[in-house]
Amino acid sequence: MNINDFEGLRIGIASPEKIRSWSYGEVKKAETINYRTLKPERDGLYCEKIFGPTKDFECSCGKYKRLRYKNIVCDRCGVEVTRSKVRRERMGHIELASPVSHIWFFKGVPSRIGLVLDMSPRDLEEVLYFVSYVVLDPGSAPLEKKQTISDKEYRAYYEKYGNSFRVGMGAEAIKELLKQVDLEKEVSEIKEEIDEIKDATSQKRIRLVKRLDVLNAFLESGNKPEWMIMDVIPVIPPDLRPMIQLDGGRFATSDLNDLYRRVINRNNRLKKLIDLGAPSIIIQNEKRMLQEAVDALFDNGRRGRNITGAGNRPLKSLSSMLKGKQGRFRQNLLGKRVDYSGRSVIVVGPSLKMYECGIPKEMALELFKPHVINGLVSKEIASNIKSAKKMIENQDERVWDIVEEKISEHPVMLNRAPTLHRLGIQAFQPKLIEGRSIRLHPLVCAAFNADFDGDQMAVHLPISDEAQAEARILMLGANNILSPKDGKPIVTPSQDMVLGNYYITIEKAGLKGEGRVFKDYNEALMAYERREITLHTRIAIPVKSFKYKVFPDIYMDKYLVTTPGKLLFNEIFPDTFQYINEGSSENIEKITPSKYFLDKGVNIKEEISKMPLTDAFNKGILSKLIAQIYKRYQTTETSVMLDKLKDLGFKYSTLSGISIAISDIKESKIKPEVLKESQDLVDQINKQFKRGLITDQERYEKVIETWTNAKKRIQVELEQMVKEDSDNPISIMMMSKARGDINSHTQLVGMRGLFSKPNGMSEEIPVKSSFSEGVTISEFFLSTHGARKGAVDTALKTADAGYLTRRLVDVAQDMIVKEEDCGTMEGVVVEAFIDDKDGTVVESLSDRIIGRYTNKNILHPETKEVIAERNTYITESLADKIIKAGITKVPIRTVLTCKTEHGVCRRCYGRNLATGNIVEVGEAVGIMAAQSIGEPGTQLTMRTFNTGGVAGDDITQGLPRVQELFEARNPKGKSTISEINGKVTKIEEDGGKFEISVTNDIETRVHVTNYGTKLAVNLNDTVVAGQKLTYGAISPKELLVVTDPITVQQYILLEIQKVYSSQGVNISDKHVEIMAKRMISKIKIVNSGDSLFLPGTMVNINKFADINKQLIIEGKNPAIGKPVLLGITKASLETDSFLSAASFQETTRILTDAAIHGRVDELNGLKENVIIGKLIPAGTGAKKYKKASYELENPLVKDEPLEVLEQELMD
Secondary structure (H helix, E strand, C coil), X not given: CCCCCCCCXXXXXXXXHHHHHHEEEEXXXXXXXXXXXXXXXXXXXXXXXXXXXXXXXXXXXXXXXXXXXXXXXXXXXXXXXXXXXXXXXXXXXXXXXXXXXXXXXXXXXXXXXXXXXXXXXXXXXXXHCCCCEEEEECCCCCCCCCCEECHHHXXXXXXXXXXXXXXECHHHHXXXXXXXXXXXXXXXXXXXXXXXXXXXXXXXXXXXHHHHHHHHHHHHHCCCHHHHEEEEEEXXXXXXXXXXXXXXXXXXXXXXXXXXXXXXXXXXXXXXXXXXXXXXXXXXXXXXXXHHHHHHHXXXXXXXXXXXXXXXXXXXXXXXXXXXXXXXXXXXXXXXXXXXXXXXXXXXXXXXXXXXXXXXXHXXXXXXHHHHHHXXXXXXCCCCHHHHHHHHHCCCHHHHHHHHHHHCCCCEEEECCCCCCHHHEEEEEEEEECCCCEEECHHHHHHHCCCXXXXXXXXXXXXXXXXXXXXXXXXXCCCCCEXXXXXXXXXXXXXXXXXXXXXXXXXXXXXXXXXXXXXXXXXXXXXXXXXXXXCCCCEEEEHHHCCCCXXXXXXXXXXXXXXXXXXXXXXXXXXXXXXXXCCCHXXXXXXXXXXXXXXXXXXXXXXXXXXXXXXXXXXXXXXXXXXXXXXXXXXXXXXXXXXXXXXXXXXXXXXXXXXXXXXXXCCCCCHHHHHHHHHHHXXXXXXXXXXXXXXXXXXXXXXXXXXXXXXXXXXXXXXHHHHHCCCCHHHHHHHCCCCCCHXXXXXXXXXXXXXXXXXXXXXXXXXXXXXXXXXXXXXXXXXXXXXXXXXXXXXXXXXXXXXXXXXXXXXXXXXXXXXXCCCCCCCEEECCEEXXXXXXXXXXXXXXXXXXXXXXXXXXXXXXXXXXXXXCECCHHHXXXXXXXXXXXXXXXXXXXXCCCCCEXXXXXXXXXXXXXXXXXXXXXXXXXXXXXXXXXXXXXXXXCCCCXXXXXXXXXXXXXXXXXXXXXXXXXXXXXCCCCEXXXXXXXXXXXXXXXXXXXXXEEEEECCCCCCECCCCCCEECCCCECECCECCHHHHXXXXXXXXXXXHHHHHHHHHHHHCCCCCCHHHHHHHHHHHXXXXXXXXXXXXXXCCCCEEEHHHHHHHHHHHHHCCCCCCEEXXXXXXXXXXXXXXXXXXXXXXXXXXXXXXHHHHHHCCEECCCCHHHHHHHCCCXXXXXXXXXXXXXXXXXXXXXXXXXXCCCCHXXXXX
16 A cells, blocks of 8 residues: 555644554653763653664664664663654654643634633633632532632531542543533534524624534544543654754754653652552642643643743743744745755846746756766766766866757756746756856746846756656747736747847838839848948838748738838748738738738839838737737747747847937926926915915915926927837837837926825925936925835835735635536626726626636627527627627626536636646646736835825725735725615714715615715615615625625726726736635525534535425525625635645644644645645646556666665765
């Protein structure tokens, strides 16, 4: 049986018998090792008899040494002769002289022991820590069972009633009470009580539901309540709490040893006191100290003060070993340091191909060391491994040929931290280079968000054949052309490449040689090389001379008007692509426009001079071209084209000789008068304020507006100047979008404008100077203010966006494409997203439907013909057809209504944006969604904008708004929404609040608004449930109460899209839908009907539906529940997988809860599988592919024994 072959993982509470069965012996002494001999002390915390030998195959006294005595137990010292690594797995135990409670079950909120016994945590603590007595058996005394009484009261009762009643103290008494609990009887009584209480919000009912949950958990899991009190404590293996000798003979030891020593010392002292028959008060004190020592071992600092070690540092208990970023889960299980990796600074490699990277020779030698050794030995260049190693150390000349050979077909993976999305790790074919830095292809920089100002990258080596195949097929740099967040190309040329391509596609009128006709491409280029024409001269070429370009037949006898630069530019495209002569979508998507073709026999020179000039190709046009090529030709051709585009760009940006000098900077002409007018206006406004005609607030707003307009006027003038002066290098850089935009240009030559104060308001004094004039000292200080705020914001924002991504990943990590079609008939109807405030389009209809499946037949509104049947995949062309037909609402399938268990189906998801094809089974769409939302998070603004006063205008935006939505918090400046459909019949104002009455046929509801809000409805308006009655943001939780889950999910989707689109970031709906789906994935049981659900608990929506279906078929009463909206943090913690939840947050609470319920982790998500070290169930690890098998004609590996032992390789 393979140890790794299991389907699930169960957690439970260990019974004393179980702990003893794990143990190899009892630890009786608190000693660790003998400081003289450095041998472990017998029966101590490092005892070899219990935990195994410290040296391989050697007993403690040295009687038995070597492998031949394997598994013999030494008759002198009792140590088993075996491998020393058993010291990592063998446990011991401590038999306690008196039971103690487990702090997790007693101290967690809610206290589990308290719930089982129905005692308050406060009383429980007094009993456990020997402050008061608990009544075990009232006898004839007027006491209740489980009542707590103080020492004084106990003595009074004892004098009166003698021994007729029994009381107890400490964990023993609690254990006895726990043993007496009759679970089945308690559960049925509580169920009856709950049914009697109708009010779901009453405190009593909530407490009963909690008790029912815990008692039921004990009933079903087979755990016994008394196991929460321990008689035996397990001792973890010694190699997991090591002791290391430091220089100078001192020892460093793990904190756990100190904590265990404390427990053992107090336990032994307690035994001695009991044997001696010490007075009860002394024994009680010792028992309390033992309880505290065990508490500190399990969770130091949970109760009372931390137990500290040397230098007042709190000791690390077992709980703190698991918790937090440095804990076992996050530090060691979810991420590990790996062999075969290296890192170095990156420099640009303009000569590389898309799929290549340069690796320094030294690094390659070290990374591929075992492979190189193998090569040297097998080619008999070195006689054995040792000499091969020596050759490598001396960097023998013959080594490099082997390195070249081994590296040739072996991809490496490059990673740049922070890895914000899947494009942060890509595979490349390595090339050996001199020097010590890694070379990176310039086009992949955007995906890595890398630049060459000192960034470092890490290299990893995929070892196995499968890993290499996956790296080459799925992760190669040349394959990752589209961005997963919006499906647009992410490998867009930038800076020099853009500049060069823009430069060669510039057209100019009236240059020498304009209107000449050339026989073909070569002749035109010859003329250019002989300086008869320039790159920008408009010339004509017969259409039929183009052997490889696509032109419609009707143009075959005509001449094409173009420029030598465009001839060069068109050479980079695949042969069957049309000739690109302008940046219009007609030319890019279909064919060269007819206006560029001239008939034979016309005066070509004259016709050309009449033609208007076409704009050169800027960055946006290049991006569209790349997208189009990718759509038609897929990855290989696209990456070849991109390399040519890059080379062309670099070559001609160099040849163009574009540079900037101070003389290229043209000053603004209207600036002095604009400033003067504005200053006069501001003086006037201030005068009005002094006369009391306007308020301070109005004055402030008007001043700000005046200066903003002044800057705008200067900016408009500069924009015009840039357009007119198109030969100016600065203009060329700006118009091609290679570098700099109009804002930075305005600051350079116009005015810098207003700056903000730390509270987000603007300073009213503008910076009037520009950089080219130089700023005055007072202006300099004004601007430092804003600059510092910017720097602080950026730092905070990065951390916030990172934490948001982590929560998103956690909530969606088990969303994997599981099947072809879930068979649902549901879907949603989508239309274009319009921002109701200013009427701007947040997201067009075509963006929302492309790459989805239709949910109903789509009919033409007039002719009623079927444009698309149900379950048709909507391509770009079909979307155009739908929109041209005048359809504004389209029913599509969506993740929100998908019925697949633990994931989604292909039909509901649609297109995978990272590949442009329909998503494959096994794709981890949840993680992709989380990365797509989190990665642009750093670009969002941080603070809430204050417009300065008016309530309702102060809306939260940017990152805080995204967090507020995903965490389902009540928003700031929340609006009042209508609870029913109906008509507004009455609006009354009452001291700044409004009372709005909405009436329909059945009832009238009165809505009271918050103080100081603005109305969004008028009298006699018709409203629907969930509609805003006042301005502000809707609270999603309130919306869920009055509408249905889909409405709420659509609202979250729209609001998130608003935030991102306001910052110019496009994110596909489906990513946000996945998050919204996970936020409403649970149902709270209101009435359990005939099901086994407990009232007040949360159940999975799918599970709820399945069980109810079964109940209805059997003619029983179904359970009743209502959907709950959980924030992403809460939803992550509510997941079915306790491993995933525990590695996220609140580790101890989740493990406590899971242990009581005896939870089984089915290992459905990615995190749980990473934690236990299995392949993740996504991609090639998906269940569908696990069972795939292939018959081979001949074996891949020959069954000959390896001549070299592993051991030698490792030396």
